[in-house]
Amino acid sequence: MYDVRGYGQMVYSEPHSYLVKLGLFHWNSWREKHPDVTPMLEGANLNLLDLSGFNLRGANIQGANLFGTDLLEADLTDANLRKADFTGADFRNALLSGADLSEARLIRTQALGTNFERAIFTGVCLEDWNIDSTTNLTGVICDYVYLKSRYSPESKRYVLQERRPHSGTFEPGEFTKLFQKTRETVELIFRKGIDWQAFLVAFQELEKENDNVPVSIQAIETKHRGTVVIHLNVLPEQDKAKIEQSFKQCYKQELQRIEADYLETLGVRVQSEDLITKYRQRNADFKAMIQIMAQAQSDFVLKGISQLE
Structure with missing residues (x-):
């Protein structure tokens, strides 16, 4: 439980995930008044929410469920997004520069106009993600990625497939050269x-x-x-x-x-x-x-x- 104080006359003693669900105005106002507080959303269930325009800079969203979540023009600069599930999420025109996306799931994610500059992509699954020439992959840090995933009923989890490169790791800058859209x-x-x-x-x-x-x-x-x-x-x-x-x-x-x-x-x-x-x-x-x-x-x-x- 996190003690979130100082928003208006109210005192929240609920996780930050509750404050997120109050909407854009409440969340961004709270962030503005408490710039030194790191939002703790690790493992939170944020699926199908509209978080467009949210200030999530530096937030800890590790392992969170953001299936189908709208994050249009959201600011996730330097956020911890390790192992988060962004399947079907919409990142269009969002800021993710410096974000840590290690082992995250970007399956069928919309990322047109998204800024991933200097983001960490090692171990991410990019199955059917949608990017174009406006997607910024400059300086992305990445050792390897997966292009497919399959649900295993036996282990009751998703198994990542089609590792690239098959062995070893990408050379510095190789991921960007390979995936950056020239069209x-x-x-x-x-x-x-x-x-x-x-x-x-x-x-x-x-x-x-x-x-x-x-x-x-x-x-x-x-x-x-x-x-x-x-x-x-x-x-x-x-x-x-x-x-x-x-x-x-x-x-x-x-x-x-x-x-x-x-x-x-x-x-x-x-x-x-x-x-x-x-x-x-x-x-x-x-x-x-x-x-x-x-x-x-x-x-x-x-x-x-x-x-x-």
Whole structure:
């Protein structure tokens, strides 16, 4: 139990994990009034909480459960995050410079725009984590990482797999060179849903126009009122504006062709907006297309890692 005194007229004799759950304003106000107190959240259950914007600088969060926790723009500078579980957590634009993430689980963690400068990554599991060129891995300290994990019913724990490197340790700076994304992104926004069949045709045409330079899907997001945003990975030297314009033109042409064929099949000579709307709704749920097009981000990482083997 930790005695947390001095917040307003109230006196807390509860663990700091209780104070965290009071919300952003209460927590950051308490941190501001007690800058010399180290938050003790070791082993705390903080899963699924919204800790976006929280001041967690220097906090002891070792071994805590942060499964699915939102940490957008949170400040975890120099925090002790050893063996913490961040599976499915969202670190976008968060500050983790100097943080100790040794043996932590960053499985399916969102880390776009996250600052990991000088963080310790030794023993961390990076299965399907999501980073891009805005993720800062400068000066990361890392001897080895794992790329997969599997739950073992016999031992009732997760077993880490696919150690990299297979033996020995990374040379200084080698982790950053291997994992730092050199690609950039193009965002394609579809405000009225998306026709996956037309998308696939336009996507394949895009690769042809770029001399078969790989263009991969980084992420697919569903926004408010049916808006879909698709993030494409592209090389820094590629013209992003040209790629976006070319794709949209091809997508529009293919969409018009498909819809025309659809109306012709139905025997409708005059275009019916109602029929087109129903057609788009049907194709917007074309799950098979998602499976074909969605490429795991780890594929790009594994390709680079294979060069070390």
